[in-house]
Amino acid sequence: MVTRRQFLGISAAALSSPLWAGALTAPFATAAPDNLRFRLVNNSGRTAYAYITGQADADGRAMFVRPDGSVYYPTASGSVPQPLGEDPAVPVDGSTEIVVPRMYGARVYFVTDDKLEFFTVRGADGVTAVVHPNFVSDADPNFGKNWTFAEFTLNAEQLYANISYVDFVAAPVGLHLAHAGGTQEVPGLPDGAIDRIASALREQGDAWPACVQEANGTVLRVLNPNHRAEEFTGYLDDYVDQVWRKYANEPLIIDSQRDDIGLVEGRVEGDDLVFGAERFGRPTTADIWGCNSGPFANNPDTDSEERKAIVPRLAAAFNRTTLLINPHQPHGEDPATFYQHPVTNHYARVVHENLPDGKGYAFAYDDVSANPDEDHSGKVNHGDPELLTVTLGKIR
Known part of the structure; x- marks a missing residue:
């Protein structure tokens, strides 16, 4: 790919x-x-x-x-x-x-x-x-x-x-x-x-209007929520908790989409989502928006090939909020189901809807x-x- x-x-x-x-x-x-x-x-x-x-x-x-x-x-x-x-x-x-x-x-x-x-x-x-x-x-x-x-x-x-x-x-x-x-x-x-x-995010409420950036009284940019992370503290906490509860009782299957790695199976053990030797702590909202901190931090020189394959697919599923409805990532994903959870990455949803x-x-x-x-x-x-x-x- x-x-x-x-x-x-x-x-x-x-x-x-x-x-x-x-x-x-x-x-x-x-x-x-x-x-x-x-x-x-x-x-x-x-x-x-x-x-x-x-x-x-x-x-x-x-x-x-x-x-x-x-x-x-x-x-x-x-x-x-x-x-x-x-x-x-x-x-x-x-x-x-x-x-x-x-x-x-x-x-x-x-x-x-x-x-x-x-x-x-x-x-x-x-x-x-x-x-x-x-x-x-x-x-x-x-x-x-x-x-x-x-x-x-x-x-x-x-x-x-x-x-x-x-x-x-x-x-x-x-x-x-x-x-x-x-x-x-x-x-x-x-x-x-x-x-x-900008109008769609303002109508969404919560912290989403903070993503709208104005200059001289007009909308100049709409920012990815990653750049307003402080406004979204705790926003996805309940969703993450639900994901952790779900996969404490059933496996999460991630297809690495690599022939040398294949499918990896994860379960929640204690407070970590565990795939073999790779452990992922609970991500914060900022971790999910940015895709490069906490459990999603990119360390290309030291991360295993398995972790490099898991991180993108897990982070994408969190942004699209499909982990509660699809335990087979990214296979089984249907774009029609992306961003349908009430608490989701509405910036990504609205951008895609306008393309x-x-x-x-x-x-x-x-x-x-x-x-x-x-x-x-x-x-x-x-x-x-x-x-x-x-x-x-x-x-x-």
Whole structure:
């Protein structure tokens, strides 16, 4: 299964999401191109700029792609954030094409009516890192601006791209990939969806209105509840208790979807859910929303292969609140039953309800599915890509 985590790695795309890295053997016979044409389309009705940034595939250096397709490698002299040495903004008037070299953990940012401010810092290891726009702190100079992004990696194996709502919903973005033999498309949210999503969460009550972020009196972003974790303290406690009681009396079967691991069986023993040698304590609501703390913490260097397989499937079932109705994860899962428990990840529910094809990353393990042919996450990928079109729509 091709996943966002495997392709994006430890990168800008994971700044406020779990950090993963790892090799993947792609199911393509030939190497992907060294460079790929990107078509950037501005359907927002406003002046727009794009920024293409990530890590160089060859050596991991932070990089931006200039409007002419050349590469800018920013440098930093110290640990205090400093502005970039040049402006790498790509004007997008109607549409423009740019040739993008191989890079990983990358983003295509869009911003309207303004430009974004990026900064650099020099780490203790001497490596320059890019400080990306901050959507949580109103002290960030980009906070009140209308910006959004799509994620991608282009390496020797293939082009992989997706639209992520793991952090927030903002102005809509769509993807279209032309490749040898056909096309793939992820339409993303329609124009104006942000107001419908904001209204739905406000009507949901409880802590959900806290996810709606305004600037200058209008909705600018709707945040994943992971970024409002303090507002949701204890929200899922009763659900977790019910899950623990259920699996103290019957087994929970998780299909690792790996031939070398197969099915694993778990039961609650004491206060832990136990799968062989792997023990999982009760997750908090913050653990479930973030998918990277408590029992779901990602420790790629020390976690067993069994734990690496269990965590995504268990975390996905908690977010979708299907553990009380399906003891066979993720097989037996029916998307029609996702988010139907009254206490659930309503952010993910509302985002998926507003997507024309229902596909998009609303939490970090939203790519977990019952079979390889089923996709909830909304990605495009191919080993012989020809043109990736990234389209910015209207925020309202």
